[in-house]
Amino acid sequence: MKPPDNPQSLSVGNGSHCESLCLGNCSCTAYAYDVSNGCSVWFGQLNNMENVTQDSGGGTTVNIKLSASEFPSAKSKAATIWIGATVGSVVVMLVLFGVIFFIFWKRRRHLIRTSKAMEGSLVAFSYRDLQYSTKNFSEKLGSGSFGSVYKGTLPDSLSSVIAVKKLESISQGEKQFRTEVSTIGAVQHLNIVRLRGFCSEGNKKLLVYDYIPNGSLDSCLFGVEEGPKFLDWKSRYHIALGIARGLSYLHEKCRDYIIHCDIKPENILLDSEMCPKVADFGMAKLVGRDFSRVLTTMRGTRGYLAPEWITGVAITPKADVYSYGMVLFELLSGTRNSDHSRDGKVKFFPCCAARVILEGGDVLCLVDPKLDRVADPEEVSRICSVAFWCIQDDENQRPSMGAVVQILEGVLDVKMPPVPRSLQVFADDDSVGQPIVYFTESLSSGQSQSSLQTHTKASTNAFFSQPKSGTSST
Known part of the structure; x- marks a missing residue:
């Protein structure tokens, strides 16, 4: 850096002594020290300071004195840390909500795509899908001869309400169960409750019917x-x-x-x-x-x-x-x-x-x-x-x-x-x-x-x- 105009030279032995003299004088604005020019100090406003490139040479390091108020306090540091932590937490939460929304959207899209693909025939639901649709089987409608019935909602465009029956004590094999369900699913009549789908995963056997409100x-x-x-x-x-x-x-x-x-x-x-x-x-x-x-x-x-x-x-x-x-x-x-x-x-x-x-x-x-x-x-x-x-x-x-x-x-x-x-x-x-x-x-x-x-x-x-x-x- 090119030093400001009008420096005052002081006769000192080293840079530390030069720094002490400037700090001890309230009017001192800046100081510089090098071997060739010795100790230079400035008072008042600094004029004509210019940056010089390394190739041009002639640059001198000028140390400018600052007041204590110009340094960040402990409170300002704490505030900066708090703001940073808050912003970071918000960002993390937004990312987390984004991931959850993506999972929800993907599952909903899967259910809708499955329902559309199977429209007009029985839908083979997964147990996880029915858990989601019934909010983990939280709303019980009643119990019948072969199991309990729960209310649920399909994530389709009409938000269709369904009744999911969890079958108990079913000893049929997979093939026999699907055969009988297929026969039942073919029954379509105004005065018969329509079977919409089923679930068969191991010992988990469920039937999905239209919900009848009254x-x-x-x-x-x-x-x-x-x-x-x-x-x-x-x-x-x-x-x-x-x-x-x-x-x-x-x-x-x-x-x-x-x-x-x-x-x-x-x-x-x-x-x-x-x-x-x-x-x-x-x-x-x-x-x-x-x-x-x-x-x-x-x-x-x-x-x-x-x-x-x-x-x-x-x-x-x-x-x-x-x-x-x-x-x-x-x-x-x-x-x-x-x-x-x-x-x-x-x-x-x-x-x-x-x-x-x-x-x-x-x-x-x-x-x-x-x-x-x-x-x-x-x-x-x-x-x-x-x-x-x-x-x-x-x-x-x-x-x-x-x-x-x-x-x-x-x-x-x-x-x-x-x-x-x-x-x-x-x-x-x-x-x-x-x-x-x-x-x-x-x-x-x-x-x-x-x-x-x-x-x-x-x-x-x-x-x-x-x-x-x-x-x-x-």
Whole structure:
């Protein structure tokens, strides 16, 4: 550096002495020391200082004196460190959030891509995907015969809500499980809960269904009396018809016949429009088209079991018909079929209905008291007649679900049914305390044999007839 103009030379022996002299004088601004020029000091403003390159030579090191205030204090150093640490932490957090967002976005994209790729067929979810969709199975909807059900949301454009069922005690092999799931997934009907996908990883077996918002039929029938889920007569008749249509599809229109094996109000779900959907049929045994019967070790729910369950004979779709008849009685009365009366006795509603039907009584007295007798008497009579046909002891006397649909739609008129022999076990005469027998003779053995072909004209004419104009058999 070229020294400033107007230096003052001092006679000193070395650079340290020169520095001491400048520091000891408050007016001293700078000093320089070299062997050839000795000690030079400056007072006041420094003028004409210029940088010189190394090649030009002649440069001198000038030491400029600074006041203490011009040096950084300890506080300013601490502030600088704090600011640096804060900025660094923010940067680290931003990077961390960026990584988390990237992982979330990648997983979401994977799920959406998988759903789109499998649209129109079953989606094979990973267990990790379902853990994510259900928030680690945090919202439990309920428990069924084969496991618990949890609510979840798929990360698609519609944020579809799903119900994930974790199956328990499933001993099937991978191939058999996927085969049955594939068969169930092919079932597409308005009155059947749709299976959207599944998960099969080792012993983890899960089924993914559409979420049905209004819950099960039993909560509406046996729960609170009033509110948005209260069922008027029109809704109940619509539900009875919808269940029949769903079962008819399972029994008669699927590629493989499907027996539900556990029809009850808990397995009938209601959507936002109170449209019934048959649920929990995934574990039902399948009946191929080359077979008319199937032996199974499955058991349904007490109170809805057909007699053939107890006797241990082969099970057919007519077992579902029996259970459906019992559900019809509960739709009608709004109570469980077996209920305790005020005097402590067990009241079996089908027996009460039998008494009214056979004695030609007022059918509206059978209707749920909450409806205040607001119901169509003809529809009530039709429901009662269909229910009694469905719970016949002899399965060959029970109608097919397809025939039930036609009766409830009014296409066919139903005949007066015989009261099953088994009802006399539950029916008590209040006046004398003796059982009341409500039944008519069953079909002869020859007729029973002929009725094995349930789709023939001879058998179907046993419980219904073609409607005639201006007349009704109900």
